[in-house]
Amino acid sequence: MFQNAERPRGRPRSFDERDALEKATRVFRSKGYDGATIDDLVAGMGVGRPSLYAVFGDKRTIFLRALRAYAEAKGARAAKALFSPTTLRDSLVGFMRHAVESATEEGSAPGCLLVCVAPLVDDAEVRQFLQDAVAAGMALVERRFYDAISAGEVPSDFPVSARASQVLDLSRGLTMRAQMGMPRKTLLKDAEEAADLVLLPRR
Amino acid sequence: MFQNAERPRGRPRSFDERDALEKATRVFRSKGYDGATIDDLVAGMGVGRPSLYAVFGDKRTIFLRALRAYAEAKGARAAKALFSPTTLRDSLVGFMRHAVESATEEGSAPGCLLVCVAPLVDDAEVRQFLQDAVAAGMALVERRFYDAISAGEVPSDFPVSARASQVLDLSRGLTMRAQMGMPRKTLLKDAEEAADLVLLPRR
DNA sequence: AGCATTTTGAAACATTTAGTTCTAAATTCC
DNA sequence: GGAATTTAGAACTAAATGTTTCAAAATGCT
Numbered sequence: 001m002f003q004n005a006e007r008p009r010g011r012p013r014s015f016d017e018r019d020a021l022e023k024a025t026r027v028f029r030s031k032g033y034d035g036a037t038i039d040d041l042v043a044g045m046g047v048g049r050p051s052l053y054a055v056f057g058d059k060r061t062i063f064l065r066a067l068r069a070y071a072e073a074k075g076a077r078a079a080k081a082l083f084s085p086t087t088l089r090d091s092l093v094g095f096m097r098h099a100v101e102s103a104t105e106e107g108s109a110p111g112c113l114l115v116c117v118a119p120l121v122d123d124a125e126v127r128q129f130l131q132d133a134v135a136a137g138m139a140l141v142e143r144r145f146y147d148a149i150s151a152g153e154v155p156s157d158f159p160v161s162a163r164a165s166q167v168l169d170l171s172r173g174l175t176m177r178a179q180m181g182m183p184r185k186t187l188l189k190d191a192e193e194a195a196d197l198v199l200l201p202r203r
Numbered sequence: 204m205f206q207n208a209e210r211p212r213g214r215p216r217s218f219d220e221r222d223a224l225e226k227a228t229r230v231f232r233s234k235g236y237d238g239a240t241i242d243d244l245v246a247g248m249g250v251g252r253p254s255l256y257a258v259f260g261d262k263r264t265i266f267l268r269a270l271r272a273y274a275e276a277k278g279a280r281a282a283k284a285l286f287s288p289t290t291l292r293d294s295l296v297g298f299m300r301h302a303v304e305s306a307t308e309e310g311s312a313p314g315c316l317l318v319c320v321a322p323l324v325d326d327a328e329v330r331q332f333l334q335d336a337v338a339a340g341m342a343l344v345e346r347r348f349y350d351a352i353s354a355g356e357v358p359s360d361f362p363v364s365a366r367a368s369q370v371l372d373l374s375r376g377l378t379m380r381a382q383m384g385m386p387r388k389t390l391l392k393d394a395e396e397a398a399d400l401v402l403l404p405r406r
Numbered sequence: 407a408g409c410a411t412t413t414t415g416a417a418a419c420a421t422t423t424a425g426t427t428c429t430a431a432a433t434t435c436c
Numbered sequence: 437g438g439a440a441t442t443t444a445g446a447a448c449t450a451a452a453t454g455t456t457t458c459a460a461a462a463t464g465c466t
Contacts, residue, residue, distance in 0.1 A: 032237055176372075
């Protein structure tokens, strides 16, 4: 086998960095930040304790890295769900469905690192990151609404920012219900109804 | 001063049990369950360590008691907000406003013990309690919608259970934004818009 | 083959945390 | 006023948790 990056000198690692971070995400999702111990991370990531500190840093740093990777991946998928379909309704349904599917994916505890776990972390950097992520989410949904206005799909007086907040609030609600164990099927149906709701015309 | 319950024999307590539980709620709200240490509770509740164990039990028991008291109080206020007004819109606005006000009350960290903290607690009894509480909330809102149908305020084909889910999801979203530091004023305005949204007629 | 380099696993270390115990203090009952 | 009873505060113990150290192992380079 050829290696695209030339192999480093010493003993090769027994783990993949991306994969380990994803496993860390699983640990944090199921136990929360304070509830996850280093032992949990060592066991869940398949990385030895010293390697963990050498490669990822301390618990706080691991969480921040996991959070950033998680947010980036989820943000990209959300944007795709939002901007690939042609109709606004399909976009919104896709966006909400994605929230539900992500929050109920198998192999991970139900819920969302961004919505259910990170807000409880008592750390200024995490808080700032979250606020930025939420603002970015709002901007994404608002842009989709403006696109729909341009396309004449909704009237030009459509209350963009109010409805965008509502889309995000409804998604958060769906995500939290997922965390509480509500079945995916129910939530997917509710996601569709939520999309229909935010598309209703004002009286 | 008269005492309605005859005074017990030994040294009198230096704390009020209800008040101490409420202070425990504040501690859990700001630090989360796993993040709150016994020392935090001792400091925050104004109860000495041995008294804490003697009167309240261990951390898990304290949390369960705080959670029950919190849910009871919040449920009562929510029901009042929902069933006191005459118009459905006033009821829904009141319900959502209450969620926002409770989540942004001064003297406590923003957020909600039921919505933001308890779902992360890895305990079967807590999970069960939460599920019951959510079901009770749903039932409350649904009943208010049925009352409105009886009163002829909304059509008889009003999608009660879908809209009730959405009311709760939107409230959860508002609560979570409160926890993330969004100002009360913004959220109160959004609460009104959310109430208007769920009252829109189907097309 | 031997040396330099990096990772690994076990163990060690220091700190924090949960829970208990012991003594002093505050109260009621006699 | 003194005995009995309950609470409060400080000190203590044992376990857990976060972090580092160290020798051994696995690789590339010469």
